[in-house]
Every structure is written in structure tokens, then in C-alpha cells.
Amino acid sequence: MSFVYPHSEIEAKWQKAWSDKKTDVADIANAKKPFYNLMMFPYPSAEGLHVGNMYAFTGTDIYGRFKRLQGFDVFEPIGLDGFGIHSENYAFKVGKHPVEQAKRSEKNFYRQLSLIGCMYDWSRTVQTYDPGYYRWTQWLFVQMFRHGLAYRAKAEVNWCPSCKTVLADEQVIDGKCERCGNLVEKKALEQWFFRITAYAGKLLENIGSLKWSEKVLSAQQNWIGKKEGINITYPVVDEKGENIGEVVCFTTRPDTNYGATFVVLAPEHPFISVLQRVIKKEKADAITQYITKAKKVSSQDRIAHGRKKTGVDTGLWCVNRLTGQKMPLYVSDFVVMGVGTGAVVGVPAHDERDYAFAQEFHLPIRKVIGWKGELHIVIPKQFVIDKSISNLTSPQVFVEEREATIAVVCGIDSSNEVISCMQELFRKSDGYAYIDGDMSGLVTKEGIITQEHDIAEFFSERHINVNEVWPAYKDSYPFCYTGDGYVVDSDFLNGKATEQAIPLMMDYLEKNGWGKRVTSYHLRDWLISRQRYWGPPIPMIHCVKCEAAGKGERSDTPGWYTVPDDQLPVELPYIEDYKPGDDGIAPLAKHKEFYETPCPGCGEVAARETDVSDTFLDSSWYFLRYPSIGSASENNAPFDPKVTKKWLPVTMYTGGAEHSVLHLMYSRFVTIVLKEWGYLDFEEPFPNFFAHGLVIKEGAKMSKSKGNVVNPDEYIKLYGTDALRLYLMFMGPFSEGGDFRDSGMEGMHRWVNRVWRMATSSLEVSTDIVMSDIVVKNLHKTIKKVGEDTSRRHYNTAIAAMMEFTNCVADNNGTLTLPMLKDFLVILAPFAPHLTEELWARAGGEFSIHTQAWPKYDDTYLVEQSVPVVIQVNGKLRDTVHIDIESASDQKKVEAISQASEKAQKFLAGKKPKKIIFVAGKLINYVV
């Protein structure tokens, strides 16, 4: 029965052969053209892989196999990120000890991974829970500490009451735990942090050199969130004018500071306890009461937009040294301690939140941005009113007629005058007074108006292209500003544009010693410790005596010592009470036999750190480990310098976009510091990162929690790995993912059988059959297209091209000569490795098809003898004629041919063409 492809038997046969002959084991030492093709390793949080995982691995594997056929020495490793909260939670769920479950998961994941036919180098795997691996994860921690990048701090941290551990900021999504979805609480705990913020500038700067997708780059940029501003110091005085202290406010808009009318402190601000000592008791009590209430509001509610502003007056004032004016000092929960300095200077005229607060507490509103100098107002001709509008307003308004517009140029400097002028103008035009307020985005009774939107709507409703009526729209059209304009009522800044005013004001404040420029980032330090069991113990020792004596490995962290390198790894002991408690105390803290250890400083009894490190630390460096496995220095260094120089950075990294800010940011940080410490000679681990799409099932991302996972095992059994691989890749471009459907799967199974039949019948005929030209040409075309499409990961169109080829063969006798069949098998090999290996062997090819060279195509075959030429009349298709390539390039000949076309003549009859457009070899277009 050679009509049906016997997938099970063939897959098993070749998987064994590849393994026996070490086809996929990379020659790390001798490779001439190293290509490190890496995919994000899976974390075994479920019983096995689903087709979503398989999609990602297959798409990466096809690229690796393609590169190998192109002559690269491809290294494609796999491992398991099984040390951490996801795997631990899964172990709890199935009621197994994490140690036992890790063994089970490993077995099952590796079984499945070997079934999907990827060219993994099984001689070099990484399991993050192996002591031989986490020894170096701990080493990394030790290095961080020794270089002053690991520190302890008592901080309000995110605490997940369900997972019973702290979470990094990155692991909190909308106030909820990334893992379990429970609301996250704040808890004050002493924790270990990595000083990633010290590298915020570097992380941002290097983004420019990365060949990543926009989506991922902008996510990283947003997360780093660079802001340039100034910290302004305001003296605080009481009603008698006596100085009480000072408050520092961060702002990015110091140019509006003449319009500042109040200052607000976050409820957590440390200055509150200072001021409470000097103010009247009832005021202090009111503040305490407010703060107590504010703390009860969940962080989710607190950051909710448009919430009614609340607050309490301290009865004190901040002095705006620019004006000498006293600004009342408030406490309000709309100010967050973690943002800026936790104190905000309120400029209600130019900030929505400040405005809302000022309204609530009846605080003054001072406008300091207006329009000055020349103002160009453009009105489409059809709405132009008579020129008498020039009489409407202040002296220098005049009307200038343009081709399609009227420009009004005002030489006035009061924003209010301009506004009334504008209002009148638009009222006259078309009776449409659509601007009901202030031109500069200032405050009106109705609130803040963003003029840009209004004007855009105005023109859009009338189907007018703004660019056309006013070409310089972008530069001079006032409506395109949103709140930016020219400074007014601000002394030395008057008349300056916002962009100029900001640095001028910063200079001025700094010169007077009232402020200091700062660059702030949204990025926070990486919270590293976890009060959990299943992770690498943090390799630190704490000695109470040394701390009391002010001694320690580092003067800034008395009492703390790193575990000496020769004592690493600090092995995670097997314990029975591994579940986390509600108290924030780690499971290991209940095991004296674990934590009691001599102090490396004084030799007295000290205690090991009992927290473990975050999973993301395990995966922040794993890519450095793979190539070095099996090298001489494997056991005395995390990675071999020679091997690393040859194989890193990773040539091509592929993974899910969901790791845009977590794993990718941490890996970049770790690589940057390893370079700084002299261990590496590059800063960026992944110069090329490809974010693959997600597999959707029934409209949702495939995930265990949604209950829509599809296990690849049954499909592999039914249709074979190759058919499943092809189907997954055929759904759409690899970057886009796709919707998994059974019916599509069957269609691909059909094609695999068609290929099988085409090949086996070609082998039966096997004599020197004469191939039709069409098929020969088509093969060359297909080799070219499959190569190009595979390069850019458009596997779907590469597969479509191969389908077209088999259709073409079927239409022409259904058989191929041996050399043509072999070429076709090679280009199909990355997609269907087993099927092609079998057919290759039957065609007499030498093992293995996967180490052959990608076939060359001959350009001369790509030139068509006859081409279709399109005849258009007024740009509309009227006829298509097939003519030889030479005539098709000759305008006279094409004209003659088109004259003879009945279909075209029907539309040309009696009309004289005004113009004839001719594109050689493509089309002729008569304009009549």
C-alpha cells in the first residue's frame, strides 16, 4: 500500500536514526559558520505541551533546518525552565512534591518534544532545577552582591495572598497577580533587590541597535519610561510665615510654574509626620484620619481614572519662590508615593487632575499659556465670510485671501482676544460656533478642550483635506497644538514657546538653587526574593553579631556575607513542609539544619538566607549555558569563554511577545552587567528577536485556564508530525499565529498523501522521462519562492508555493525525474523532516537529507516566454492578452494588438485616446 503515507512507522524510524547518528548534535568546537538558533525554553506548568507550544517550536525549527541546508552550523538546543512558581503551583495542584513532579514533567515534556521532529541537540539540555545549573544562578547573585547591584530594602512590596509570596512589579497586571489573578496586596517586607534602574539609560539606549519588532521594542520603551524633568524645592511655612521645612516636587513642565497655585503630598509622604508636629491638633487629627481612610482604599480603586478628588488641607503653605506667593499645602491620595517625589505642584490651568482638584477645593486657576505673536487661522473658502471680520477685533487683524483659504493673521498677545475673535469668526462662517472656549487648551467653564480634535472633526465633517487648504498646517496652524503654546504672565518666560521655556526655566531654577534637573524612569529595581520553596536558595549568610559590630562583606550591608564560591551550590534540601505560609516566612526558614551555618566573617553561628530567587533569574542567563555544556570548563565556570566568543550573542532568538518586558529585559540587564564585569564582550544577548504569533482556539488564546488546549499527541498519532507541522505553519505568517481547526488539519493530511503518491509513483517510473517545460520552470520558481518566504518566516506562502508545484506536476503526468524529485524533497525537508528523509532514502539519496545543500535555481528558467498583458481603458481592465515577451515590451506592437481586441474596442470605439500609458510587459492603459 504505497498510496497512504505510513507516518507512524517512518517517524519512529528516522527519529531513531537521527539520534543514533547524532545528526543534530552541533560541532561546537569546530563549526565554521555558527548559527545559534534559540527558542524560549518552556516552563512545565502543565501535564504536557499543547499545540500552541508546538507551533512556536516548529516555526523556530523550520528556520534552523533551513539555515542548516544553507550551509550554517546550526545549534538548536532545548531545555526546561522548571524551577519556580509556575512549576511549583502545578505540583500543588496535582498533589505532588515539586521534586517528584519535576521528574515527571521532565520525562513527559522531553518525550513530546522529541516527537515533534525538531533538530534539538539532545546532548546539551538545561534544566534550571539541576544543582549543576543553579549553582551558577547563585554565582550570578553573588556577583551582583559583590558589585553592589544586590541590596536589601524594607519596602512596600506586592504580596499575592493566594501564591503567598511577593511579586515583582512586572508580575502585577492591573493590580492582580500574573500567575493566579488574585488581587495583590501591599506588604512591608525586607527583600532583596537588583539595581536594574542603574542601567535604565543603557537599556533604553541600546534599543536602537536591536532588530526586534516594533511591538516588542515599544513595550520595552514604555516599561523603561524615561522622563526628563526637574525636582523643585519649596520652603514650607506656617501662617506666621515661619519656616517648617521643605517639600520637593518633580515636574516635567516647570515652564508653567508661574501658574502653580497649590502643592499636594501623597498620604505616605514622610514630611507629613514632620508637619503634624507643628500644626494644630485638630488639623493633625484630620490628616491622620484621612490617611487611615486612604490606606483602606485598594490600590486598584486608588488609581482609577476620573475618581472624585479628595484631600485635606494642612493649613501650611509652600512658597513659590518665582512669585513669592504662598501656595496651600494639601494631602491627597491622587498623588502616589512611588511616582516622582510623591509630591506634586498643582498647576490647575494646564493639567486635568490639578484642575479637578482645584475645582473641588475652590483653589485659584492661573493661565500661563496663551497665544502671542502671529496666529494663522485658516478657513475653507466655502465658509469664508466677508472681509469685514477684520473690523471685529484688535488692531492688527487682517484677512489675506489665498487660493482656497483665508488666512487671518493676528498680532495680539492676549489669548482672550484671540478667542473672542475666533469665536466670532466661526460664528459668522456657516453659523458654526464650534469653539466654545479657549484656544490654547486652557481651562473653561466646561473643562479642558483639546482643540486639535475639534478642528479635525470640523474639517472632516466637511470632507476637507486640511493639508490642502493650508499646506503649512503642521507648522503654523494653531489648532494643531494641544495645550502647548506661548508662555504668558510669566515674567522672563513671556512669549517663549513651551519647548524653549522648559530648559530656560530649568536653568533659572538651578541657577538660583531652587531646583535640580533629574531624569526619572518608570522602571523599578528588580525584586528578586521569593518566600517560596521551589527555587535556588539565595546564597547569602546573615550574621547578627557582625551586623551589631557594623561588619560585613560590604560596608553598605553590614551583617551580610556571600556564600564562598567553593561552597556553591547551596543545595535546595528535600523537605516535606514545602508549602508557603500566610506569614511571608519562607518554608526553608523552618529548617534549622538548613540555615544554621558558620559566619564567613567571624565564624560564629549565623543563618543562611531562606528566601529563594525569582524564576526570571534562572532564565536570565540560560542562553549562555547551552553551548558550553560538554566543554572542558563546564564545571568550573558558568560558560566557556572560547565557546561563548564563537557562538554568542544568540544568532536568532524566537519566542512569545508576552515576554516583552519580563524575560527579555532581565536577560538584557544580566548580559550588560556581565559585559561590564569582563565576562562577555557583547552587551546585547539577542540582537535578533522574532516574536511569533499565538495559536487561537475558539476565539481565545490557547491556555490551560481557558480549557481550550489541544494536545498534539492525538493529532500526531492520527495524521503524523509532519502533517501537523505543515498545518500549523500554513495557518498564516509565523508572526501572526492562527486559529486551530480540525478541518484544516485534514486538508493538510491530504496534501501530505499527495506528495507521498507523487514521489512513490515517480520512483516507480524512474526511467528518463521527458519533463514538460512547465514543470521544470515551476520547480525553479518554487525553489526561489520557498527560499525567500522561509527567510522571512512566511511559511504559509512557502507551503502554498509547494502546493502549487505539486498541482502543476499532477496536471502534467504526475511524475518527476529523480533529480527534480530530490530538489523538491530538500526544499520541503525543513517543514516535513520525516516524510522527506524517507523519500530521500528511497530515491537513493545519501543520509541525511537534512545535511544536503539548498538547491540552486536557474534564473533563465524564471523568464517567461509569453506574458499576460492587460488592456485597460480609463484604468479599468477590459481584456487580457498573452503575447511573447519581446512584443510585450514594444509599445507599438502592444497598441496594435489591443486595437484588435474586441472587448477593448467596445470601450474605445469612436473615442480618441487622450493619453496612453504603457508599462512594458505588463499593461497598456487608454485614457479617453
Added chain:
RNA sequence: GCCGGGAUGGCGAAAUUGGUAGACGCGCAGGUUUUAGGAACCUGUGCCGCAAGGCUUGGAGGUUCGAUUCCUCUUCCCGGCACCA
């Protein structure tokens, strides 16, 4: 709100420089073969229309002989950030 990405038949999608919109596949309809089912093969298949022809790439405008592709505006969907001062 800000920053990214996207929208094309009944469905997944294609169109690499502005030049035949819908390749390839699924589904559907009809047929051949088969005791039946399945499988395989053949034909058709964007929409309206008997046809001639007209319409059609989320929507509105524009540039062009010609726009899925370029420009302006807009709606909706997906992702990231967010009382960020």
C-alpha cells in the same frame, strides 16, 4: 489618555517597487468511482445580475491614467503603559 500593531470572500489567508484584488487551502455545490459510508479524482465557487455589465480590500476624502499599497481624517479590534505630575 499616551505608545505600538491591525481590519481583504462563508472561513484561514495571498498580492516582495503604486500596475490583472482574492494565489494556496478549508468549506460549499454538482459530477465520476463505490453495495453504503469514507477515501480519491474532475468541475464550479467574491457580491449583484438571465446577460451585457456593475460593485468590491472597515468608513469618508485626497494624490494618480491607475491605490489593498502613498497622504489626511475617522470607526472598530488586538497588545503595551497609565491619576507618571
